[in-house]
Amino acid sequence: MKYLSEFRDPEQARQLAAAIAALLPRVRERLPQLGERPLRFMEVCGGHTHAIFRYGLNELLPAGIEFIHGPGCPVCVLPMARVDDCVALVQREGVILASYGDAMRVPGSRRSLLQARAEGGDVRVVYSPMDALALARDNPQRQVVFFALGFETTMPSTALTVLQAAREGIDNFSVYCNHITIIATLRAILQSPEMSLDGFIGPGHVSMVIGEAPYRFVAERFGKPMVIAGFEPLDVLQSVWLLLRQLASGRCEIENQYLRVVRAGGNAAALAAIGEVFELREFFEWRGLGSIDHSGVRLKPAYARFDAERRYALNSPAIADPRACQCGEVLKGVIKPPQCKLFGGRCTPASPVGALMVSSEGACAAYYRYRHSGAEPVTVIDKPGSEEKVNRETAESRR
Amino acid sequence: MNLPFSPVDAVDRERAPRRITLAHGSGGRAMQALIRDVFLSRFGGDGPGGQTVLEDQARLPLAALAARGDRLAFTTDSFVVEPLEFPGGDIGKLAVCGTVNDLAVGGATPLYLSCSVIIEEGLDLALLERLVDSMAACAAEAGVAVVTGDTKVVPRGAADGLFFNTAGVGVIAPGVAPAADRARPGDVVIVSGPIGDHGAAITAARDDLGLDADIASDCQPLAALVQAMLATGADIHCMRDATRGGIATVLNEIAAASKLGINLCEPAIPLREPVRGLCELLGLDPLYLACEGRLLAVVSAADADVLLAAMRALPAGEGAAVIGTVHSERAGTVSLRSGFGGERLVDTLLGEQLPRIC
Numbered sequence: 001m002k003y004l005s006e007f008r009d010p011e012q013a014r015q016l017a018a019a020i021a022a023l024l025p026r027v028r029e030r031l032p033q034l035g036e037r038p039l040r041f042m043e044v045c046g047g048h049t050h051a052i053f054r055y056g057l058n059e060l061l062p063a064g065i066e067f068i069h070g071p072g073c074p075v076c077v078l079p080m081a082r083v084d085d086c087v088a089l090v091q092r093e094g095v096i097l098a099s100y101g102d103a104m105r106v107p108g109s110r111r112s113l114l115q116a117r118a119e120g121g122d123v124r125v126v127y128s129p130m131d132a133l134a135l136a137r138d139n140p141q142r143q144v145v146f147f148a149l150g151f152e153t154t155m156p157s158t159a160l161t162v163l164q165a166a167r168e169g170i171d172n173f174s175v176y177c178n179h180i181t182i183i184a185t186l187r188a189i190l191q192s193p194e195m196s197l198d199g200f201i202g203p204g205h206v207s208m209v210i211g212e213a214p215y216r217f218v219a220e221r222f223g224k225p226m227v228i229a230g231f232e233p234l235d236v237l238q239s240v241w242l243l244l245r246q247l248a249s250g251r252c253e254i255e256n257q258y259l260r261v262v263r264a265g266g267n268a269a270a271l272a273a274i275g276e277v278f279e280l281r282e283f284f285e286w287r288g289l290g291s292i293d294h295s296g297v298r299l300k301p302a303y304a305r306f307d308a309e310r311r312y313a314l315n316s317p318a319i320a321d322p323r324a325c326q327c328g329e330v331l332k333g334v335i336k337p338p339q340c341k342l343f344g345g346r347c348t349p350a351s352p353v354g355a356l357m358v359s360s361e362g363a364c365a366a367y368y369r370y371r372h373s374g375a376e377p378v379t380v381i382d383k384p385g386s387e388e389k390v391n392r393e394t395a396e397s398r399r
Numbered sequence: 400m401n402l403p404f405s406p407v408d409a410v411d412r413e414r415a416p417r418r419i420t421l422a423h424g425s426g427g428r429a430m431q432a433l434i435r436d437v438f439l440s441r442f443g444g445d446g447p448g449g450q451t452v453l454e455d456q457a458r459l460p461l462a463a464l465a466a467r468g469d470r471l472a473f474t475t476d477s478f479v480v481e482p483l484e485f486p487g488g489d490i491g492k493l494a495v496c497g498t499v500n501d502l503a504v505g506g507a508t509p510l511y512l513s514c515s516v517i518i519e520e521g522l523d524l525a526l527l528e529r530l531v532d533s534m535a536a537c538a539a540e541a542g543v544a545v546v547t548g549d550t551k552v553v554p555r556g557a558a559d560g561l562f563f564n565t566a567g568v569g570v571i572a573p574g575v576a577p578a579a580d581r582a583r584p585g586d587v588v589i590v591s592g593p594i595g596d597h598g599a600a601i602t603a604a605r606d607d608l609g610l611d612a613d614i615a616s617d618c619q620p621l622a623a624l625v626q627a628m629l630a631t632g633a634d635i636h637c638m639r640d641a642t643r644g645g646i647a648t649v650l651n652e653i654a655a656a657s658k659l660g661i662n663l664c665e666p667a668i669p670l671r672e673p674v675r676g677l678c679e680l681l682g683l684d685p686l687y688l689a690c691e692g693r694l695l696a697v698v699s700a701a702d703a704d705v706l707l708a709a710m711r712a713l714p715a716g717e718g719a720a721v722i723g724t725v726h727s728e729r730a731g732t733v734s735l736r737s738g739f740g741g742e743r744l745v746d747t748l749l750g751e752q753l754p755r756i757c
Contacts, residue, residue: 010738056741127681233739350749360682370743 007232013060016237021062023241026248028064031198038066040196041243042189042333044182045203046073046361047231053366055233065240068333069363071185072203074150074178075102076355076362077286077331081316082178083108086147089176089312090121096139098132099147100154101125106358109319113147129161129175136165136173145308149178153205155297156270159277162299162306176308177298180284182206183214184295190222194334199243201236202228204258209274211266215254223252230258277303285318287355288327327354330363337367344368419522424552434550437528441535442514442545457546459511459568468570472507474498475566483530483560485604487596487615488691491530494563495537496620496691500640503625504694506577507569509541514548514565519558527561541620543567575629577638582657582697586636586725589696589703591624591710592617592718593669594646598688599677614673619692624715631709633702640694644748647686647733649695650723651747655731663723663735663745686735687748697725 028034043049049069052058058067071077083106090097090113097113104114104125117123122142126132129146136144148158158175165173182203189195202215207228218226225246229239239257246253256262277299284296299307308314321327325347326340337343337356347353349365356362360369422429464471478494488496495512502509514534518527538545596617603612621640628635637657639649646668654661670685678685692715698706703721710716733745 008738010740013739053743055737055739056743057739059741060739369746 007230007234008055009234012234013237016234016241017060017062020065020237020241020244023244023248024062024064027244030248030250034198037196038064039198039244039247040066040068040333041199041201041240042068042070042197043201043229043236044070044072044186045201045206045231046076046359047204048201048229048236049073049363049366050361051231051233051236053370056370057233057236060237061240067201068197069330069337069366070200070333071189071286071289071331072151072182072206073356073359073361073363074154074180075106075359076327077180077288078103078106078149078178078355079285079287079316079319080107080109080321081285081319082176083112084110084319085314085316086113086145086176087111087116087121088314089145089308090116090123092143092312094142096122096124096135096142096144097147098124098126098129098135098144100127100149102359103147103149105352106355107352129158130164133161133165133170133173136170137168140172143172143174145312146173146175147178148175149180151180151182151203151206152209152274153203155179155274155278156209156267159270159273162277162303163273165306166303171305174306174308174311175299176314177278178296179278180286180296181280181294183210184292185286185289186215186218188289188292188295189332190218190224192332194329194332197224197333199224199247200226201239201243202226202254204228204230204235204261207256207258207262207266209267209270211262212254212256212264219252219254225252225255227255227257228262230261276300285316287321288325288331290328322353325354327356327364330354330356337364340364417524419518419520419524419527419552421520421552421554423518424550430550437524437531438514438548438550441531442538442548457511457513459546464510464570467508467510468572468575470507470571472502472505472509472569472571473566474501475564476501478563478565479559480601481559482601482604483526485616486600488618489530489533490561490563491532491534492537492618493691494565495534495541495543496618497642498565498567499541499543499620499622500642500692500694502567502569503620503622504577504638504640505569505571506575506625506629506635506638507571508626509543509567509569509620509622511568512538512543512545512565513567514545514563515550516548516564517551517553517558517562519560520552520555522561530561537620541622543622572629575635577635577696579637579639579653579656580658581636582653582659582661582725583636583699584659584725584727585700586697587700587703587721588650588661588663588723588725589698589706589710590641590646590669590720590722591621591694591696591716592692593671593674594641594690594693595674595678595685595688596671597691598645598683599674599685601689602681602683603677612673612677614671614677617690617692619715621692621694621715624694624710624713627709627713627716628696628706631702631705633698633706635696635698635706637697638694640692641690643689645685645687645689646693646695647684647745648747650733650745653695653697654733657725658730660726660729660731661723661733662726662742663733665735666738667720668722669718669720683752686745687752700724 132146227239227242278297279300280294281296283291283293329335352358356364423433476497483490499509600614600616641649710719735745736742
């Protein structure tokens with residue numbers, strides 16, 4: 001397939017891995033303050049996390065480079081109260097809730113949307129908000145609510161759908177807006193005192209919309225290099241190499257590896273639609289990370305009639321994450337998934353406690369799926385070296 | 400009420416209405432006409448024992464069965480699919496293939512099927528006729544006779560268009576004994592062709608996806624393929640058809656039953672480009688996509704070449720390939736080595752695969 005196999009060539013991957021290994025000593029020379037600790041690069045986006053595990057990219061890299069799995073899985077950071085709101089909507093007479101497939105399994109405080117559907121709620125999986133609008137057109141006697149979530153990647157399609165609904169005067173359609181912005185979250189991570197990162201693999205699809213400029217503060221204010229990356233294995237490897245090249249030469253910039261998709265200025269039409277429909281919230285609650293200022297958007301007053309929050313007076317009482325759940329520490333890269341007390345025991349993909357176990361792009365689900373046999377606590381099935389490492393981490397976390 | 404399909408004295412030749420109504424399930428003339436015109440006319444002919452009058456059961460002559468083997472294989476399956484017709488097949492063809500293949504992978508020669516149908520009031524009669532045409536054609540291809548059946552009509556909303564159930568009887572020849580717990584270290588895993596075509600075709604055919612993908616279901620009977628494999632004389636240790644849950648689920652069952660590990664080689668697994676593309680687009684894993692005309696066999700490495708040659712000589716097996724090996728480490732697990740050399744576990748699916756947004 002065009003644009004797939006070219007970026008999955010094992011031979012080129014080996015060459016890139018060799019180039020990375022060759023560059024690493026120069027980076028260490030340049031950064032003596034690292035001491036013995038490994039270089040830590042955060043891949044912000046869940047799509048990258050998925051690629052790293054699916055292709056075993058960890059194993060290709062030389063020792064001394066670690067991926068820290070960031071918060072870029074919109075399903076994972078969705079607070080339980082927002083799921084509860086959706087469940088409450090579904091239980092109302094005459095409401096059809098249209099949701100992306102990802103959100104169906106996310107646990108609310110009592111039930112997920114899958115469970116609400118099994119209890120008779122009308123929940124439809126859609127691939128786009130336009131499908132939800134079509135549902136509203138086809139069911140004029142019902143109220144259709146679209147469960148909008150995602151970063152800047154999915155914001156434009158929600159915005160364009162609201163604009164379309166306004167043009168057509170469809171009044172049985174509304175949006176429960178849970179869109180969030182990656183920029184405020186990156187800032188929060190960078191300001192966290194626990195943070196020890198050496199660079200970022202920047203989000204690809206978000207950047208396709210917002211371009212490169214919004215990330216400048218990462219390099220300019222916080223002194224961390226970032227490479228905006230595609231989602232194929234060679235993309236990720238090349239981005240690691242580009243990060244090392246910056247560090248080795250003392251540069252600190254926002255670089256764009258995903259040139260085939262991301263333009264420096266982003267997508268003007270998409271940004272215009274976002275600007276027309278959405279405004280920043282003062283703060284938004286993130287699962288695992290808590291409240292982050294200016295990290296969410298809502299519909300502007302001009303589009304209030306399409307805002308399910310206003311129409312149904314939803315006010316999402318805050319629900320604390322389960323106490324033992326360490327999703328927040330994993331999201332900030334402070335611990336690895338197997339170091340969480342619940343990992344693989346009380347918290348598994350079959351019955352997730354924390355959000356990171358829910359989506360296939362969540363770091364914990366990826367660890368579990370690709371590394372955990374289900375029988376033993378944690379077994380890494382690739383290299384004997386890394387097996388010891390993870391088992392040791394698990395042992396430590398149990399003390 | 401259970402009616403064998405065999406010739407029947409002429410009853411009233413009233414013209415069947417265009418849509419199925421509750422009257423078609425009432426036991427009266429409309430129902431008799433439906434059974435006669437839609438089902439008997441397609442499955443009819445003399446019954447298995449030269450039976451010429453409709454009775455409440457089909458009567459299967461034992462001597463003919465005993466001549467073919469020493470054990471009966473008996474299975475049943477229900478079929479619900481949306482849409483009822485999809486590229487590469489329909490629910491009628493599926494209802495024959497599903498049961499025929501469940502018999503075949505036990506090493507049985509499938510011989511007789513039942514056909515029960517639950518129809519939602521309002522179903523287009525022309526559609527029903529197309530589906531039964533398709534069943535009859537597929538049964539003929541598979542060499543099975545549909546010998547008994549039943550129809551029910553339920554009010555609108557109580558079913559989704561139409562549901563089929565088929566049960567099947569086949570005969571297993573002496574000495575043939577594929578079983579999930581017979582895999583041995585050093586065995587190889589063979590798949591009969593590209594994986595996931597059926598699951599991908601159904602996903603792409605659903606209205607709400609609006610995709611224009613060139614993907615057809617792999618729905619096909621495997622009886623002839625299995626007989627060709629058995630004819631090589633190779634001892635087939637395990638054999639399963641990969642339906643719901645895809646090859647990942649079947650291989651996990653074999654690994655668990657045999658208390659051994661299975662290691663797959665990702666580049667060796669046949670996968671059509673459009674299916675790969677659809678999976679990339681929706682974030683689905685083809686290892687878990689349903690097939691309806693593919694089987695997995697676990698055999699001694701020494702038998703692999705002769706089996707592959709026999710399989711590839713038939714259309715149902717032309718894409719056959721060795722995709723993995725059985726080993727004694729990590730009992731009960733399936734792992735996959737990617738083209739990159741990285742290895743990951745292939746776990747049993749938790750629930751339905753849900754598409755990702757980004």
